[in-house]
Amino acid sequence: MSPTFYLYLSAILFTIGALGVLLRRNAIVAFMCVELMLNATNLALVTFSRINGTLDGQIMAFFVMVVAAAEVVVGLAIIVAVFRTRRSASVDDANLLKY
Amino acid sequence: MTLPALSPLDAGHLAAATLTPAHSSGVFSATWLLVAIPLFSAAILLLGGRRTNRWGHLLGVAAPVASFVLGVILFFSLIGKPSSSRSFDNHLFSWTFVGNFRADANFQIDALSICFVLLITGVGSLIHIYSIGYMAHDPGRRRFFAYMNLFVAAMLLLVLGDNFVALYIGWEGVGLASYLLIGFWYHKPTARTAATKAFVVNRVGDFGLSVAIMLMFTTFGSFSFADVFGAVGQGDHATVAAIGLLLLLGACAKSAQVPLQSWLGDAMEGPTPVSALIHAATMVTAGVYLIARSNPIFDVSSTARLGVTVVGAVTLVFGAIIGCAKDDIKKALAASTMSQIGYMMLAVGLGPAAYVFGIAHLLTHGFFKAGLFLGAGSVMHGMNDEVDMRRYGGLRKLMPLTFVTFGLGYLAIIGCPPFAGWWTKDAIIDAAFHKGGTSGAILGSAALFAAGLTAFYMTRVMLMTFFGERRWSTEGPDAVHPHESPSVMTGPMIVLAIGSVGGGAFLVLGNRLTDFLGPLLGRPEDADFHPVGAYGLATLGVMVVGVGWAWLMYSRRRVPAVAPAANPLVVAARRDLLGDAFNESVFMRPGQYLTRLLVFFDNRGVDGFVNGFAAFVGGTSSRFRRMQTGFVRSYALSMFGGVVLLVAALLMVRG
Numbered sequence: 001m002s003p004t005f006y007l008y009l010s011a012i013l014f015t016i017g018a019l020g021v022l023l024r025r026n027a028i029v030a031f032m033c034v035e036l037m038l039n040a041t042n043l044a045l046v047t048f049s050r051i052n053g054t055l056d057g058q059i060m061a062f063f064v065m066v067v068a069a070a071e072v073v074v075g076l077a078i079i080v081a082v083f084r085t086r087r088s089a090s091v092d093d094a095n096l097l098k099y
Numbered sequence: 100m101t102l103p104a105l106s107p108l109d110a111g112h113l114a115a116a117t118l119t120p121a122h123s124s125g126v127f128s129a130t131w132l133l134v135a136i137p138l139f140s141a142a143i144l145l146l147g148g149r150r151t152n153r154w155g156h157l158l159g160v161a162a163p164v165a166s167f168v169l170g171v172i173l174f175f176s177l178i179g180k181p182s183s184s185r186s187f188d189n190h191l192f193s194w195t196f197v198g199n200f201r202a203d204a205n206f207q208i209d210a211l212s213i214c215f216v217l218l219i220t221g222v223g224s225l226i227h228i229y230s231i232g233y234m235a236h237d238p239g240r241r242r243f244f245a246y247m248n249l250f251v252a253a254m255l256l257l258v259l260g261d262n263f264v265a266l267y268i269g270w271e272g273v274g275l276a277s278y279l280l281i282g283f284w285y286h287k288p289t290a291r292t293a294a295t296k297a298f299v300v301n302r303v304g305d306f307g308l309s310v311a312i313m314l315m316f317t318t319f320g321s322f323s324f325a326d327v328f329g330a331v332g333q334g335d336h337a338t339v340a341a342i343g344l345l346l347l348l349g350a351c352a353k354s355a356q357v358p359l360q361s362w363l364g365d366a367m368e369g370p371t372p373v374s375a376l377i378h379a380a381t382m383v384t385a386g387v388y389l390i391a392r393s394n395p396i397f398d399v400s401s402t403a404r405l406g407v408t409v410v411g412a413v414t415l416v417f418g419a420i421i422g423c424a425k426d427d428i429k430k431a432l433a434a435s436t437m438s439q440i441g442y443m444m445l446a447v448g449l450g451p452a453a454y455v456f457g458i459a460h461l462l463t464h465g466f467f468k469a470g471l472f473l474g475a476g477s478v479m480h481g482m483n484d485e486v487d488m489r490r491y492g493g494l495r496k497l498m499p500l501t502f503v504t505f506g507l508g509y510l511a512i513i514g515c516p517p518f519a520g521w522w523t524k525d526a527i528i529d530a531a532f533h534k535g536g537t538s539g540a541i542l543g544s545a546a547l548f549a550a551g552l553t554a555f556y557m558t559r560v561m562l563m564t565f566f567g568e569r570r571w572s573t574e575g576p577d578a579v580h581p582h583e584s585p586s587v588m589t590g591p592m593i594v595l596a597i598g599s600v601g602g603g604a605f606l607v608l609g610n611r612l613t614d615f616l617g618p619l620l621g622r623p624e625d626a627d628f629h630p631v632g633a634y635g636l637a638t639l640g641v642m643v644v645g646v647g648w649a650w651l652m653y654s655r656r657r658v659p660a661v662a663p664a665a666n667p668l669v670v671a672a673r674r675d676l677l678g679d680a681f682n683e684s685v686f687m688r689p690g691q692y693l694t695r696l697l698v699f700f701d702n703r704g705v706d707g708f709v710n711g712f713a714a715f716v717g718g719t720s721s722r723f724r725r726m727q728t729g730f731v732r733s734y735a736l737s738m739f740g741g742v743v744l745l746v747a748a749l750l751m752v753r754g
Contacts, residue, residue: 022736030732091731098729 006047013040027079027089034075038068119325120207120261123187126176130189130206133169133216134259137162138252144245152241156234159244160227163251167220174213182618185210188261199320207261207324210619214458214612215258215381215388218465222380223251225591229473230372232588233480243283243370250276254381258388262323263312266389270308270353273382274301280377281369293365300362304352308389311345314338328395336400343396343403347410350386354440356414361678363437364421367429371476374429379436379472380465387443387461391454394620398450407448408538412531412545415441417676419552423559424672426662427486428475431560432468434675435512438549439464445546446527451621453530455613458620459606460527463519466598467511473592474505478564480588481581482571488563489660490577492570497581500589502565504596509561511599513554514642522603524550529634530623543634550638554645562653570660 013036020033042061049057083089123130140162144155151158177185186209194202208216227247234240253272260266282294316322318338319330331339350356355363366378377383390397390407397404418438425431439460446457479486481498495502511518514525528550532543571579583589606612613622662673671677 018739022732022739025732094731095729099724099727 003047003051006050007044010040010044010047013037013043025090025092027082027091030091031072031075031079035068035072038064120186120188120209121184123189123208126172127187127208128189129169130173130187130208130259131191133166133173133220134206134252134255136165136169136252137248137255141245141248141252144241144248149241155241156231156244159241159248160224160231162248163220163224163227166251166255167217167224170213170216170220173208174217177208177210177213178615182614185618194264200316202264202322203262205261205265205323206259208259210616211388211392211458212258214462214616216255218462219251219254219258219381222465222469222595223247223376225594226372226376226380226469226473229375229476229588229591230370232585233372233476234370237370239283243280246276246279246283247372247376250280250377250382254385257385261325262321263315263327264322266392267308267312270349270385271305273377273385274298274305274353277301277366277373277377277382280373281366283369283373287368289365290368293362293368297362297366300359301352304349304359307345307348307352311342311349314342314345318342324392328393331395331399334399339396340400340402343393343400344406346389346393346396347403347406350389350407350444351410352386353389354383354386354444355437356386356410356441356444357417360414360417360437361675361682364425364430364433364675367427367433371429371472371479374433375469375472375476378433379468383436383440384443384461384465387440387447387457390444390447391458391620394447394451394454397448404448404450405538408445408542409448411441411444411446411448412542413441414438415445415549416545416552417441419549419556420668421672421675422556423552424665424669426488426673428478428488428491428560428564429472429486431488431556432471432475435471435553435556436468438553439468439512441549442524442527442546445531445542449530449534449542452533452623453527454620455616455623456523456526456530458616459603459612460520460523462606462612463511463523463599463602466595466602467508467519470504470508470592470595470599471512473588473595474501474508477501477584477588477592478505478581480584481579483579485571485579488560489658489662490571491564492567492658493565494581495565498565498583500583501592504589504592505565506561507596508599509557511603513557513646514550514638516639517604519599519601519603522607525635525638526607528638529632532634547634547637547641551641551645554642555649558646558649559653562649563658566654567658570658 017033017035017037017040020036021030024030024033042064045057045061045064047057049055049061079089082094086093140158144151144159147155177187186207189206189208191204191206194204227244230243230247234243237243250273253269253276255269257266257269257273260269278294278298281297282290284290285294312322315327318334319327321327321330348359352359363378363383367374369378397407415438418434418436418441422431422434422438425434443457443461443464446453446460478491478494478498478501481494481501482491485491507518511520514521528543528546531546532539534542571577571581573580665673674680
């Protein structure tokens with residue numbers, strides 16, 4: 001099977017993730033979409049590694065996973081904190097920091 | 100000394116004008132001390148502060164007296180030299196060199212300077228002594244003496260400098276001292292305003308003098324009297340005329356001549372000794388000195404000379420008319436000063452025929468006018484500083500010494516023979532008529548007419564002050580107790596009165612002054628004095644008419660306690676012949692409109708552009724600000740769009 005298909009899948013997942021971030025109001029869903037984009041990226045990196053026959057992409061993917069894990073911890077904490085004060089997980093409700 | 104070829108008529112005079120000063124030796128090398136002594140004293144009194152309060156006035160008197168003694172020594176040394184070599188320079192140091200620009204601290208002493216030195220230090224010393232009594236109860240007496248000494252130093256520098264820059268420094272120095280002394284009682288708003296006014300009006304004249312000096316430098320390449328006067332014959336005629344007229348502008352302001360006369364009346368806000376020394380005897384005659392000193396310039400330019408005679412003739416009538424209407428004794432005397440200086444200006448404008456008469460009148464005027472002012476001060480001293488003559492009257496018996504000394508000064512100024520003014524004023528009127536032609540007749544008639552007015556207004560002052568019924572009381576809220584002044588005040592008045600009596604005869608008889616000043620200023624063709632010429636009789640005639648008229652108006656009739664309604668001329672004369680009104684409508688109002696226009700342009704034009712630009716930036720940014728919506732998703736969209744753009748750009752570049 002040609003590795004190119006993995007790249008197509010990666011692009012589709014990334015697009016779904018990006019659209020989810022832009023269109024969904026629920027913070028948890030938007031957050032999951034961010035994770036989806038990260039994982040799409042990981043898929044692309046691993047594919048590139050496979051195509052080029054080097055390990056660079058895979059190593060990079062590990063880095064992304066570690067960062068994503070850390071990000072999830074912080075991000076979820078923020079979302080929980082916002083929900084506690086506002087009784088809402090909608091990203092559009094947290095709009096006080098503006099002009 | 101080589102001279103260009105000259106016609107025989109001019110030779111004597113021009114040779115005299117370019118008299119080269121010899122380098123000073125012996126006593127003449129002390130010339131600079133004349134200036135240094137009062138300057139040093141002023142510095143001590145000003146820097147020493149309150150510590151010098153106790154003895155400050157004594158030092159203040161000692162300084163001009165020391166200068167006077169030195170001046171007398173120099174005078175007799177000068178007399179001892181042959182008349183063709185009576186000019187000595189005293190080089191102190193070279194002040195500044197820049198390229199061709201060279202200004203030296205040089206003093207020059209000659210016949211003309213020494214006349215002024217003796218007048219300034221002699222009359223100055225007397226007035227300083229008088230001030231001890233006059234200012235006895237003033238808390239600022241030390242400061243007063245410091246300023247007076249500063250004035251004496253500056254005035255001496257003015258007449259002793261051998262170049263126009265030194266003269267200019269002295270010129271500004273006397274202006275400063277005049278400003279400080281007019282505003283001496285600075286707690287009075289009127290005194291402050293008067294001081295500022297004198298300073299501002301003098302600025303107009305100083306502008307003329309400074310431009311004249313610059314013009315001399317560009318034309319002749321030097322500031323020194325010897326260089327400028329030596330080269331003036333070769334100068335472009337129009338340039339020399341311009342220099343002469345600019346010098347005249349300077350002289351007009353300093354000597355309170357029309358059209359820059361308006362400051363002198365208000366200057367009477369200063370203490371009376373200041374009025375006597377600065378605004379009667381010395382500083383205001385600096386303009387006459389300037390014209391007389393610059394005689395080679397005016398000899399070349401008949402235009403400039405005509406200007407001087409016109410200014411003199413207009414002012415002598417102008418001042419006399421104002422003098423007739425003033426009720427304030429000092430302002431009446433100030434108007435009289437203006438008028439008398441007009442006579443001097445007329446004389447120095449007539450050229451070599453009358454230079455000497457102008458200086459002679461200046462010297463006698465220095466005596467009798469200083470005496471009159473000191474007399475007025477003595478009256479004020481006894482009358483609780485009242486200056487309104489309508490509240491005087493009958494003081495003859497109460498102030499006998501003041502009355503007699505004032506009376507002798509009065510006889511001198513109206514030209515009653517054989518008092519000082521008669522000798523010198525008649526000579527000027529005579530010279531004006533002898534100018535010949537229509538202009539001579541006009542100038543002479545103006546001078547003759549003003550002589551009558553002089554007799555009128557001075558008789559008026561005399562009658563309102565010393566004769567008639569008493570218009571004051573020793574009881575009630577305005578109670579006064581007139582008394583004779585202490586001898587420290589009457590002493591100088593007596594000395595000045597002696598000068599008013601004998602000064603004219605001393606200077607004129609035997610051609611003393613003419614012989615002394617002749618080599619420098621040129622001899623009048625008709626130097627011998629004719630006491631009873633046709634014009635002399637006419638002058639006596641108008642004098643008698645003036646005195647008689649005043650006697651009819653102010654002795655036969657009661658003097659009302661408030662100024663009565665009068666015809667328009669008198670009303671105008673009470674307001675200084677509308678001099679202030681003229682300045683206000685012609686210079687002040689247009690100036691105000693101009694500043695308002697400029698302020699409008701500044702507010703709407705310059706500020707408008709700057710503020711408009713700021714508003715534009717502010718408005719634009721407040722629109723851009725709206726992009727910060729606070730919705731995270733819209734930020735994410737713009738980030739996403741940005742990344743897409745970047746990647747697209749990257750791909751295109753790598754293409």
